Every structure is written in C-alpha cells, then in structure tokens.
Amino acid sequence: GQNIDQPTEMTATEGAIVQINCTYQTSGFNGLFWYQQHAGEAPTFLSYNVLDGLEEKGRFSSFLSRSKGYSYLLLKELQMKDSASYLCAVADSNYQLIWGAGTKLIIKP
C-alpha cells in the first residue's frame, strides 16, 4: 500500500531551527510537496522537490532523497507565526497526491 509517515507533533523555540521529517512508500514518484496549514485554514504551498537535493526558499528549505524515500522540511529562525501543521504529500505514478497526516509544530517563546 501507499504510506506517508511524519511525526504527529513537534515543539521548538522561537529563533531556533527545526527539521520535520517525512518518509514515504508510494507506487511511483512524481514529486514531493510540503504544505503549511494554520489551524482552521486551508493548506498553502511551501515547496516541491522532484530531484534529490536541497531546495532553499528563504527561511524554509526542503530536502529529498528518492533512494531512501525520505524528505525533510527545515525551518530556520523560527517565528511564532510558524506555528502550524506541516503536510507532506507525494505525487504517485498517476500524479495523484498521497498525503501524510501532518506534523503540528508548536513554537514556544
């Protein structure tokens, strides 16, 4: 079956760095997405990786290793507004997105 695993919840301190991991097992691979979702709101796109390596976008970076079925989202210089759930999703061989349950990130001052 297809499966996306990510931690349920993480806690970090304002100004620090946090890494959210995602492992996947899917039928085919056509890219991995990270979305941010604040409580009660819709998900918003953060990043897309289809090749191995690190993609950097401001304070956020996303890494992919296709051979390991592994990705992480790295958030630097954490701000209180970064408190949200972070969703990992993989596009399978049919370009359908398979979603993880999300990681709730709690930022403490």
Added chain:
Amino acid sequence: SQTIHQWPATLVQPVGSPLSLECTVEGTSNPNLYWYRQAAGRGLQLLFYSVGIGQISSEVPQNLSASRPQDRQFILSSKKLLLSDSGFYLCAWSVKDAHTGELFFGEGSRLTVL
C-alpha cells in the same frame, strides 16, 4: 490572478439532512478540480476529482456525490448526511498538465453533523 472560493465556511446539519457545498474558481480555465475531506489527525482524503465539465471520478465509495455543471464550478452534495460525514472539506484546483501538479485550496468548509 487566480482565486478559489468555497462556501459555506461552516455549517451544522442534523443526521439525514441534505448537503450542498459549492466551489468556484476564477482567473483560469479548464482546471482540474478536487474535493478533499480532512478528519482530525488524519491526512487529506481525496473524495472526487474532475478533469472537465460532467467528468467526475470518485475515489472513495460513500454517500457523497459531486457535480461539475460549469467549467469552474464544483459542487459536493449528499442526500442524507451521516455522523461520519463531519469534517473539514476542502476544494482545490490545479493547472491541467502542469509539471508539478501543485494544488491551490479554497478556504475550507467545516461540517458538523449532529
């Protein structure tokens, strides 16, 4: 620029009552359209997707249905709601044949069935 709207934002319905959630996209044509449900602590579950007017694919057998009467309109319906239909419903669109398949989500509709 493209926008997507869905409504109502929240609704409380009794078991057995009908449901209609609407979603419209502006600023683009011939999009792929999706209905997702998000239950607490679980990943997004794809309910329906559509690649064109009148073309609906169902991913999960259930008492819900979807329709696409116009190119940029997507409707989620039920004739009789169940308690298990409670959840956060999200409409989304993507560019057809896009390289990345990025999804753009509506604001969401929170349904509570009592």
